[in-house]
Amino acid sequence: MSSHREIEVMANLLQSNDVQAEVNRKHFKKNKCLAINIMGSPGAGKTTLLERTLLHVTEQYGVAVIEGDIFTSKDADRIAEHHVPVVQINTGGGCHLDSKMVEKVLPEFQWEKLDLMIIENVGNLVCPADFDLGEEFKVVVLSVVEGDDKPSKYPVIFRNSKVAILNKMDLLPLVEADLDIMKNDIRKINPEIQIFEISCRTGEGIQAWTEWLGKQVKQAKGRM
């Protein structure tokens, strides 16, 4: 005779990730370092944005980078050319970074010298949005050439981000994408989001973004 019974569990599937993310968050706070998590599809321009950003912020602030990539160290090599401490995490097929991967590389940095830690996630508009790494906020990079339907098709990443960066603005006249649709949809999903329109190629809009980011670094220092 078999006896079936039900066991009530109600446990969060991301529990172990979320617990580790809180530990990471405390680590960043203790070291008075603003950590941000940059996400976006492959080819949106995350690494190029990072390179442009570094040109503007490294004079004033101590910056380091964690590079997430599935297999290669190509992005980390690009960042290293800017004389910024960078550590590569290879996920070995994994489609996102998680908080434990980030924790493992934290001892590799000289934290007393850092004000800003930029984590570049694996290129993907889906999975990274669900995984808290312990960052202060998330930034989603979308290039306008990807199409104006992307915010409504991938709403979670826009809902969970504090900033949306619309890149490759210089290419807008060449494609069918409607910038107004793109921005309206982003604001419908997340009315409090900060939107920057930039072109990493021409430099358009980069200054507004880096000035805003610099303010966040200062504010975070004051709070911590």
Next chain:
Amino acid sequence: MHEISLMSGVFEVIEATLSQLTIKKVTQVKLKIGKLTNAEPDALTFAFEAYSKGTVCEGAELLVEIVPVRGQCKNCGEEFLVQELLFFCPKCKHSGIEVIQGEELLLESLEVE
């Protein structure tokens, strides 16, 4: 395919839950998944079947309940169903909306034998 990572969370929770119990097998696993996550039921089922091979969960039924998104207006307190991810209060049109339901990634219950 981050459903694979989520499934590793499912099995961590199952292991922890069953560690103190003597059971023959798990016959049903119930998940509650918010619409405002990126988890897809078919991919979860696929991942569950792969993960459960050779465990007490092999052959168990996976039930995935999708939880709709509900928001509460930070201005007037109105609670409402968020349709098509429009985060605006239907009553006062305020855009500061707190998500009160729809972000769940939960293992609700297990049925065991």
